[in-house]
Every structure is written in structure tokens, then in C-alpha cells.
Amino acid sequence: MKDDYEIVEKDGILIARPREGSKPDFEERFLRAGIPPAFLDRDFKNFMLNPDYPSLARARAAVEKFAELYPAVNGGLLIMGPTGVGKTHLAVALCKTLLMKGAHCIFVDFRDSMREYTSYPNQDRREDYLHYLGSAEVLIWDDFASRSLSDWEEDFLYRLIDKRYREGATTVLTTVHQGESLERVIGVRLRSRLYEMCREVEITAPDYRSKVRRLSYRKGGKFEEDKEG
Ligand SMILES: Nc1ncnc2c1ncn2[C@@H]1O[C@H](COP(=O)(O)OP(=O)(O)OP(=O)(O)O)[C@@H](O)[C@H]1O
Numbered sequence: 001m002k003d004d005y006e007i008v009e010k011d012g013i014l015i016a017r018p019r020e021g022s023k024p025d026f027e028e029r030f031l032r033a034g035i036p037p038a039f040l041d042r043d044f045k046n047f048m049l050n051p052d053y054p055s056l057a058r059a060r061a062a063v064e065k066f067a068e069l070y071p072a073v074n075g076g077l078l079i080m081g082p083t084g085v086g087k088t089h090l091a092v093a094l095c096k097t098l099l100m101k102g103a104h105c106i107f108v109d110f111r112d113s114m115r116e117y118t119s120y121p122n123q124d125r126r127e128d129y130l131h132y133l134g135s136a137e138v139l140i141w142d143d144f145a146s147r148s149l150s151d152w153e154e155d156f157l158y159r160l161i162d163k164r165y166r167e168g169a170t171t172v173l174t175t176v177h178q179g180e181s182l183e184r185v186i187g188v189r190l191r192s193r194l195y196e197m198c199r200e201v202e203i204t205a206p207d208y209r210s211k212v213r214r215l216s217y218r219k220g221g222k223f224e225e226d227k228e229g
């Protein structure tokens with residue numbers, strides 16, 4: 001794994017990047033980390049920008065910079081924005097970059113994590129799962145707080161975030177919630193911890209899914225109307 005990447009200097013800072021010319025087979029590692037198979041090819045380069053929505057460029061730059069600087073970062077990220085603006089895309093791009101740098105990174109969908117936690121028939125297994133997510137070097141929790149929680153789930157969420165908060169572990173969340181709506185789902189105490197744990201990255205843009213048929217990718221990463229469609 002060490003031979004897959006090289007240390008280079010960028011803006012006066014040492015960063016790790018995949019070695020030029022080598023095409024390491026990371027796919028297996030990406031899948032094991034929990035990246036959804038349909039998102040394996042998402043990266044920063046194929047995240048398109050649109051000059052009408054400058055927050056796309058700001059968000060991509062912020063997440064990419066975070067990936068480059070890691071582990072020399074303070075805290076994690078809270079990527080916020082309405083549906084279809086590319087939050088999961090950026091979170092996957094980040095996860096892949098961190099895995100390529102050798103970080104122990106877990107990518108998990110919020111609903112899947114809740115389902116998995118509650119599916120365990122006994123407390124020991126549930127504690128193991130909490131420990132598994134809680135002790136990840138970087139936890140990327142996608143679609144965070146995407147539904148209301150039972151008392152059990154609320155307890156799980158509180159203990160997991162509080163553990164990561166106390167240990168200063170890097171946590172990256174994506175969510176459709178903004179402002180008070182996040183607080184309504186997770187409560188004031190968890191919201192308060194997240195203020196300290198994560199820097200907010202906000203995206204305001206149209207739902208990419210509704211546009212995807214009319215757009216094609218052009219080198220340079222700009223939206224472009226598809227001439228055939
Ligand atoms: N700026 C973009 N450039 C290229 N592809 C994009 C961009 N934004 C979104 N997409 C693509 O559109 C689809 C939806 O994006 P994504 O799943 O990241 O949205 P989301 O913000 O996570 O939405 P949701 O809140 O519904 O989960 C994905 O296939 C993603 O790769």
C-alpha cells in the first residue's frame with residue numbers, strides 16, 4: 001500500500017497523492033470502506049461546476065483541500081444542502097482520497113447504520129457496532145439525521161457522536177438539514193457538539209438529478225448542455 005502513493009510538497013505542505021503512472025487497484029478497499037458501488041467512480045474531477053451557483057466551487061474546493069491537508073486538519077466537515085446537489089458525491093470523493101492516503105476511513109449511510117444497529121439481537125453486538133463506527137479514524141456519515149429516531153436510536157446517536165467528540169476524532173457528515181431543522185431531529189446537545197466538531201460547507205444549487213439527462217461533462221469541470229438531448 002505504501003508504494004501506491006508518494007509524498008509531495010504543495011503550497012509549502014507535504015501531502016500524499018497516488019504515484020504518477022501507477023494505477024493501484026483501490027476498488028476493493030473502497031468497497032470495504034462502505035462506498036456504495038454505484039458511486040465508485042465519483043471524484044473531485046468529475047464534480048462539475050456551474051458559475052451560476054458559486055457554492056458548488058466553494059464546496060468542492062473546501063472538501064478537496066480538506067482531503068489534501070488531512071491529517072493536518074482541525075475537526076471534520078458538515079456538508080449541508082438540499083437534495084441532489086452533490087453532497088454524497090463530494091463525501092465519496094473525500095473518502096476515496098483519504099483511503100488512498102492510507103487513512104482508516106468508514107463511509108456509512110445514516111439509515112443503514114440505524115437499521116444495522118437495531119438489527120442486532122443483543123446488547124453486546126450493538127456495542128460492537130457502536131465501537132466499530134466510534135473508533136474509525138475518519139467516519140463519513142452520509143445523509144445524516146435523514147429520519148426521526150426512536151429512543152434507542154437516539155441513545156446510539158448520542159453515544160457515538162459524544163465518543164467521537166471526546167476523542168477529537170474526525171467526523172464528516174452530509175445532511176439535507178439546515179439551520180434549526182437539524183437541531184429538531186438530533187436535539188440541542190448533539191447540535192452543539194457538531195458546531196465544535198465540524199466546519200460547515202453549504203451548497204445551494206439545483207437538483208443535479210433533474211438535470212442529468214440534459215448535461216454532459218466537458219473537460220474543465222463545467223456544466224454544459226448536452227447537444228444531443
Ligand atoms: N456537481 C456535480 N457534478 C457531477 N455530478 C453531480 C454533481 N452534483 C451531483 N451529481 C451527481 O448527481 C447525483 C446526485 O448527487 P448526490 O447523490 O451526491 O446528491 P446529494 O446532495 O447527496 O442528494 P441527497 O440529499 O438526495 O442524498 C449523483 O449521481 C452525483 O454523482
Ligand SMILES: [Mg+2]
Nearest residue numbers: 087088142143
Ligand atoms: Mg446523498
